[in-house]
Amino acid sequence: MNDFAPAMLTDQYELTMVSAALRDGTAERPSVFEVFARRLPTGRRYGVAAGQGRLIEMIRDFRFRDEDVAFVRAAGIVDETTATWLSNYTFRGDIDGYAEGELFFPGSPILTVSGGFAECVVLETLILSVLNHDSAIASAAARMVTAARGRPIIEMGSRRTHEEAAVAAARAAYLAGFSSTSNLAAGGRYGIPTTGTSAHAFTLLHDDETAAFTSQVAALGKNTTLLVDTYDIAQGIRNAIAVAGPDLRAVRIDSGDLSVLAQHSRELLDSLGATETKIVVSGDMDEYAISSLAAEPVDMYGAGTAVVTGSGAPTAGLVYKLVEVEGRPVVKRSENKATVGGRKTAIRRHKPTGTATEEIIVSQGVPDHQANDRLLQRSFIAAGEIAEPPALAESREHLRQCLISIPWEGLKLSAGDPAIPVTVIPA
Structure with a gap:
């Protein structure tokens, strides 16, 4: 090279x-x-x-x-x-x-x-x-931050752009008000808080969802985010709380009708006693999608492709x-x-x-x-x-x-x- x-x-x-x-x-x-x-x-x-x-x-x-x-x-x-x-x-x-x-x-x-x-x-x-x-x-990310109305947004677009552009994009998004990034190089170079836990591949690796959640909690503790939409979201939430207990930090939903799913997930979490467990949503988030969820019980957003491409x-x-x-x-x-x-x-x-x-x-x-x-x-x-x-x-x-x-x-x-x-x- x-x-x-x-x-x-x-x-x-x-x-x-x-x-x-x-x-x-x-x-x-x-x-x-x-x-x-x-x-x-x-x-x-x-x-x-x-x-x-x-x-x-x-x-x-x-x-x-x-x-x-x-x-x-x-x-x-x-x-x-x-x-x-x-x-x-x-x-x-x-x-x-x-x-x-x-x-x-x-x-x-x-x-x-x-x-x-x-x-x-x-x-x-x-x-x-x-x-x-x-x-x-930064211009696109600032619009997303405004649409989020104070809720944190994670930048997670590294896999959707050139490897060096990903680092620069993470920096620009953080400048615009994003709370953290998934990109470790951006964290190392610029001191931006980094975050990330697991993908669907980790769940699919294990014999069942419960085994995957048990492994993740054993490694990272209850202050983690469990991805609950690999199979059935409602059952995924039940499995997550059964493994981690009601003090699990967060669950993440990455697909489906996020407006409806956020409502149902909040109701289910509350019924299981996990009233403080946060809901993180991701999957094709841009400023319009974020704005459409303003009234829903969403605690945090993950935005990727739209950020690193300037949202159009x-x-x-x-x-x-x-x-x-x-x-x-x-x-x-x-x-x-x-x-x-x-x-x-x-x-x-x-x-x-x-x-x-x-x-x-x-x-x-x-x-x-x-x-x-x-x-x-x-x-x-x-x-x-x-x-x-x-x-x-x-x-x-x-x-x-x-x-x-x-x-x-x-x-x-x-x-x-x-x-x-x-x-x-x-x-």
């Missing part, structure tokens, strides 16, 4: 642009690139900016190793001058942007990258790869565009893809009560600041020096506060306008 450094997680045209710019003398022109979304995915009223913490660490390690340079040189992708430039590459510019966990809307300048053209353009693919993935996951929006639709060269605004004017030139500054305007009312974006300037306004960008890298990023727990709390601040209509799962309007003031 080839082990490529972060610098090689890129598209070829980044290097061919660098090569041409070095040849014609434009490579060092002071430039500003911005990351933004032209629109939100259909039906969404906000997006969640996520991945900045992972991204800044990858930019810190963004180097072209000798073997990487040898590969692109041998393939004829770059000339000798460009190969030398790649060998010496270190990002020495500035990166500012929205805090991880910040809400974004169409046009929000989520990330601003400033420096020489070549050193900035070569970061494009990595930046979009990380932010598009993590923001899509697997990318946040972010783009990376050149907006300024040598202090001069530049504008792309192609149909349906026009941009606003100039470096942007954004504030979020709030009522005295703390409710957000508007996002104001100014091109080449600073918005008039009023009471209760909040500046949205912060420095991640200044002249190549990396600032200490907030801890994941801080970003998680930041998002929680942001979701509290938007009007309640903005939290609806139904299609509608963005939660707050965005006003762009051009240069």
Whole structure:
């Protein structure tokens, strides 16, 4: 297996642009690139900016190793001058942007990258790869957390995506408010609480369900969750309580009409004296399925495929565009893809009560600041020096506060306008 450094997680045209710019003398022109979304995915009223913490660490390690340079040189992708430039590459510019966990809307300048053209353009693919993935996951997960109304959600989508995407998805889901993950790598890397007990295979391994439950309880104790839907759910619950007693921590149901099954399971558990035994449901959970169970006696959800695929929006639709060269605004004017030139500054305007009312974006300037306004960008890298990023727990709390601040209509799962309007003031 080839082990490529972060610098090689890129598209070829980044290097061919660098090569041409070095040849014609434009490579060092002071430039500003911005990351933004032209629109939100259909039906969404906000997006969640996520991945900045992972991204800044990858930019810190963004180097072209000798073997990487040898590969692109041998393939004829770059000339000798460009190969030398790649060998010496270190990002020495500035990166500012929205805090991880910040809400974004169409046009929000989520990330601003400033420096020489070549050193900035070569970061494009990595930046979009990380932010598009993590923001899509966090945006979907935040909607699920809202739909759960305070009930915990376990992220359990590792088997439905690429192995490294699974770790990033677990991180993004935890940022959005999920309580834990099944992914051990995410637990090890990011300190996310992990959970998990057994699958249907463990039950099928044994001669009968009672034997499987007895084995699990013997190994893990009564503070475990028994999967009761391998055969017959009602009998499974009876077997679970017969083995573990009424102080069993939880049972899990992974199939069927979960609304009806949750009601019947709660009644059965109570009749068996297991009034404190929790009910965990899983199986194709998304924000709509979770919302439909709001009135049912469900204590916890497990969500997998919908989380790691962005619940129908697997990318946040972010783009990376050149907006300024040598202090001069530049504008792309192609149909349906026009941009606003100039470096942007954004504030979020709030009522005295703390409710957000508007996002104001100014091109080449600073918005008039009023009471209760909040500046949205912060420095991640200044002249190549990396600032200490907030801890994941801080970003998680930041998002929680942001979701509290938007009007309640903005939290609806139904299609509608963005939660707050965005006003762009051009240069």
